Amino acid sequence: MSQSPSALSNQSLETTPEPKEETTQKSPTSTEQGNSMAVYYQVQQKLYIYTLALTGIMFIPVWCFFSLNTALSYGLGAITGVVYLRFLAKEVERLGQPQQRLGVKGLGVFVVLIVAASKLPQLQVLPVFLGFLTYKEAIIIYMLQPVFWPNKESNSDSLKILGD
Numbered sequence: 001m002s003q004s005p006s007a008l009s010n011q012s013l014e015t016t017p018e019p020k021e022e023t024t025q026k027s028p029t030s031t032e033q034g035n036s037m038a039v040y041y042q043v044q045q046k047l048y049i050y051t052l053a054l055t056g057i058m059f060i061p062v063w064c065f066f067s068l069n070t071a072l073s074y075g076l077g078a079i080t081g082v083v084y085l086r087f088l089a090k091e092v093e094r095l096g097q098p099q100q101r102l103g104v105k106g107l108g109v110f111v112v113l114i115v116a117a118s119k120l121p122q123l124q125v126l127p128v129f130l131g132f133l134t135y136k137e138a139i140i141i142y143m144l145q146p147v148f149w150p151n152k153e154s155n156s157d158s159l160k161i162l163g164d
Contacts, residue, residue, distance in 0.1 A: 043142070044089050050138035051082050058134065062127065073117065073124045077131025080113045085135045 055078035063071035087106040110132065117128040 047138050050141055051135045054134050054137055070127050073127035074131040077128035078134040081132040081135040084109050
């Protein structure tokens with residue numbers, strides 16, 4: 001059954017649409033985004049509080065067992081750690097937006113701190129560095145709370161949302 005080319009062109013071609021594969025990516029609604037940002041700000045505030053509390057708690061024993069100069073070096077490092085944590089928090093808020101570089105400001109703060117500690121005779125490098133790391137202790141304490149206090153709703157809710 002061969003048909004002429006002109007007969008083929010005159011026939012109406014019916015095409016059945018092929019079923020398209022639906023890629024259902026769950027895009028977060030504005031309430032989900034607002035909810036997760038609210039949890040993010042709660043976590044951020046807790047980390048600031050924990051970091052400052054640890055700084056205050058550690059300052060006194062360092063002063064008692066070592067010297068005021070060492071304790072002040074530790075305190076300077078810890079306050080710089082809070083500033084660094086603030087820079088990190090601002091960068092997390094801007095994730096997904098086009099930007100030049102991540103972490104440059106925070107890294108600059110740390111480098112200036114260590115250079116200043118090595119150049120100034122009043123500052124000691126090790127207490128400054130350990131003070132700077134106080135914000136990491138606060139993060140560890142925050143993350144271990146559900147292990148030691150599993151019934152605490154605030155941490156489990158925030159970890160559930162952060163894990164999604």
